[in-house]
Amino acid sequence: MVQEKVTACLLIIGNEILSGRTKDKNLAFLGEELNHLGIRLMEARVIPDVEDVIVATVNDVRQRFDYVFTTGGIGPTHDDITADCVAKAFGLPLIVNQEARAILEAHYEKGQLNAARLRMARTPEGAQLIENPVSQAPGFQVGNVFVMAGIPVIMQAMFQSLRHRLAGGEPLLSLTVSVDLGEGVLAAGLGAVQERFPDVELGSYPFNRNGTFGVRLVLRSTDAQRLKAAAQAVDELILELGSRGDWDPAGQSPPEPRPTEPSSGVLGAD
Template identity: 65%
Template sequence: MSDSSPERKTVTACVLIIGNEILSGRTKDANLAFLAEQLNLSGVRLMEARVIPDVPQTIIDTVNAVRGQFDYVFTTGGIGPTHDDITSECVAAAFGLPLIRNPEAVRRLQAHYPPGGLNEARLRMANTPEGAELIDNPVSIAPGFRIGNVFVLAGVPAIMRAMFESLRHSLTGGLPMQSRTVTSTLPEGAMAAELSAIQDRFAEVEIGSYPFFRMGKPGTAIVLRATDVARLALATDDVKAMMTGLGDSPVETDAE
C-alpha cells in the first residue's frame, strides 16, 4: 500500500522515561524530543509520554497499562550495571516471563571487554526476559531488547539514539504526521472564536495556538498537524484567511 493511501492506519507509540534522576531534576531528559521526531519520520505517531520512578511495581503496572493501548512502547533508562537499574527485570515481570542471562548478550560483552573486565555488575547488562530480541548497541555494546511491542533502550542519549537507528527498520509505520506553522502579530484571544470554527470544520487536523512575546509585543503561532496533506493545506489556508480578515499579515514558518 502506498503512503498516500487514505486506508493506511495510524500507528501509535508511547514513551516511558524511567529514572529517579529525571524526576529529581538532576538529569535533564534529552530523549523524548528525538524519539518524537524520529518516530514521526517512520510513520509512528507518539501519543503519550510518561516519566516514572525506579519503583518496580510502578514500572510493571505502567508497562502493562500502555503496551495494550499503543502499537509500540519505548522505554529509556534503567538497563545499566548498577543496583538501581531495574528496567529489564520489571519488563520481564510485566510479561510474566523469567529474567535470563541472554547468551548472545553475554557473548557480545565478552568480546568487548578485556580479560577480567567483565565483572558481575557488567554481566547484569546481559539480562533480558526469556525470548527477547536484542537491539544492537554500536556505541558501548551492551544491547537493549525487544519483547512483544515493547522496546527497551538505554537512557544515555548517544546510546539510545544508536539503538533506535538499529531498530528503526523493524517498525511498521502508518502515514507520517505533517506540520505547518503560521505566525501572527495578533494575540490569541483576538482570533479564538474564528480558530475554534476552523477546528470544527477540520476535525482531522490538530490545531494548536501558542502565544509568544517578541521585542515586547505579543503574537501567536498556530501549528496545524495532520496526516492528510490536502486537508492540512485547506485548513492552513483558512487560518491565513482568518488572520488577514482580522487585519494582520500572517507569515508561514518551518518551525513549530
C-alpha cells in the same frame, strides 16, 4: 482508503529525571523519528525506579499502543531495574542472555567483565537484542516493548538499530504560522476553522519574542490537501483581523505541507 493510525508510547524511567538533576533529551528525538516512519507518539510518561510502578505501567501501555519504548534503567548498578520489571510484566524469567554476554565479553578486556557489568547482559527469556554500536551493552525487545538506554547518544544509536522492525502508517504533516495577535483575538475564528476541518489538528501556542507577544499556530494532518485548505482558512482569518502571518518557511501564504517537527509546537520556543 484511510490508513489506520499506528501509535506509540514512551516511558522515561528514572528518579534522576523526576528530581530535575538530569534533563530528558530523548522525547523530542523519538517523536520526530517515529513521525518520519508514520508512527504517532501519543503519550509519554516519566516514572520512578520503583518496581511496582514500572511493571504496572508497562502492562498498561503495551496493551493500549502499538509500540512502547522505554529509556533508562539498564545499566550495571543496583538501581537499574528496568530489565527485571519488563520480565515481570510479561511473566518471563530474567536470564543472562548468552548472545548479550558474548557481546560484552568481546568488548571488555579479559577479567574486566565483572558481576556488575554482567547485569547488562540480562534480558527476559526469549528477548530479541537491540544493537548498541556506541558502548556495546545491548537493549532488547519483548513483544511490542523496546527497552533502550537513557543516555541520549546511546538511545539514538539503539533506535537506528531497531527502526527497521517498525511498521508505520502515513506521516503526520504540519504547517506553522506566527502572528502578532493575541489568542483572545484569534479564539473565535480559530474555533470556526476547527469546526470546518475537524480532521486537522489546530494548536495555538503563545510566545514572547523580544518583548512582543504573539501566537504560533500549528496545523497537523496526514492529508496534505486538507492541511493546505485549513492553512488557507487560517491565513484568511489572520488577514481579516488586520495582520499578516509569518509562515514557516517564511512567506505571505501557506507553503507546501512538510513532515511535522515536535519543536514547532513548543511553548515559548523562541
